[in-house]
Amino acid sequence: MKISRLSVLTLLLLLFCFAMAQATPITKEVTLYPGSKKNPYSLFFPVEVTQPGQIQLSASVQGGKRLPKSDCMLELLDAEVLWDKLSDQAWRDWLEKGTIPPMARTKVSEGVLKSRRHAMAYGNRPGRVVYNVDMTELSRYQGRYVVVLKNTGSSEAVHQLLVRLPGDSRPASPDNNAQAQTAARQRCDLTVTKISTLKSSGQLAVTVANEGAGGIPARAYEVQGEHAVTLMLERNGKSLGGVTLPVFDPRHKLMQPGGRVTYAFNLAVNGPTMIKVTVDASGKLREENEGNNSRVQQFE
Structure with missing residues (x-):
């Protein structure tokens, strides 16, 4: 039975994406089929970063194959x-499922990767990319990155790809995978639990709680x-x-x-009023539950 390149690519993506979703250090062998400079053979792997730190990528040709340095790109x-x-x-x-958004293939064919952020050409030597992500960038891109392996040469070769995400300080092995996966799932979960008025002043008081297994990163406060x-307020x-x-x-x-905090807005509620409060409305934090950030309260 003949297996198409698309089938192989889909299988690789499914296996790799599942592993990447667990945020563990991954070593993976992938095959880059022949391509050309105008039409490179490319593999795309999504990476989600959940905390500031260093992303480390490395790739090398396996089996002693000799390739021109410029043929391969990480x-x-x-x-x-x-x-x-x-x-x-x-x-x-x-x-989670390996379903590539269709816009990726369209834009790649139009050459938009000219604006690549970080790249390393490699052939017979390992290529390595090291990149530091701070809290500002983590918030801006929501921790969403894509690892790309490209082959512009006429030779097929097996490559070994290693990916380490922030927080992965231990070597990849079956002994520590479960522990690393547990740590990766410990995200914060902010929710507005109460909207009321202060008896002393009549000011609007809002209580926000962190109901997740993890905490807000310290640098988010900077x-x-x-x-x-932000904590955003709407009235009627x-x-x-x-x-x-x-x-x-x-x-x-x-x-x-x-953790739980109560903040008093400089707003007095008089008469029938509908109040809506949303914490982290623009999704700057990666949370366990992204759908419970708002609360509505009707005052009579």
């Missing part, structure tokens, strides 16, 4: 290079501007703005699982 791209907008569902489907984590459908994380959680209580 790249790390942020997802925005391939898509202007990528829905959360499309990203999750790719990460981010300002459009990439900051009209936005009244909001405050940033260090303002509504000055003592960093939400860094701990189970």
Whole structure:
């Protein structure tokens, strides 16, 4: 039975994406089929980073095969290079099921990878990419990156790819995989648990809790501007703005699982009023549950 390249590619993506979803250090053998400079053979692997730190990639040709250095390329791209907008569902489907968003193949064929962020050409020597992700960049790109392996030469070769994500300080082995996977799943989960008024002043009071197994990263409290984590307020459908994380959680209580803070807005509620409060409305934090960040309260 003849197996098509597409079938092989799909199988590799499924296996690799499953492993990457667990955020463990991965060593994988992949086959790069012949390509050309105008039409390189390329493999794309999604990577989700959940905390600031260092991404390490390395790739090398196996079996003693001799290839020109320029034939092979290892790249790390942020997802925005391939898509202007990528829905959360499309990203999750790719990460967990190996379903490649169709826009990737379209844009690659149009040559948009000219704006690659980090690249390393390699042939007979290992290629290595090391890149540091800080909290500002983590918030901007939501931790979404794509590893690309490309072959522009006429030779087929098996390559070994190694990927390490922030927090992976131990060697990859069956003994530590379960522990690493457990750590990778420990994300925060912010939710607005209560909207009320203070008896003393009548001001609007909002309680935010971290119901996740992990805490907010410390550096999230340093981010300002459009990439900051915010607590936003609406009254009767009209936005009244909001405050940033260090303002509504000055003592960093939400860094701990189970942490809880109450913030009083400078707003008095008089008469029938509908209040809506949303924490991290723009999704700067990676949470266990992205769908419980808002709460609505009707005052009579």
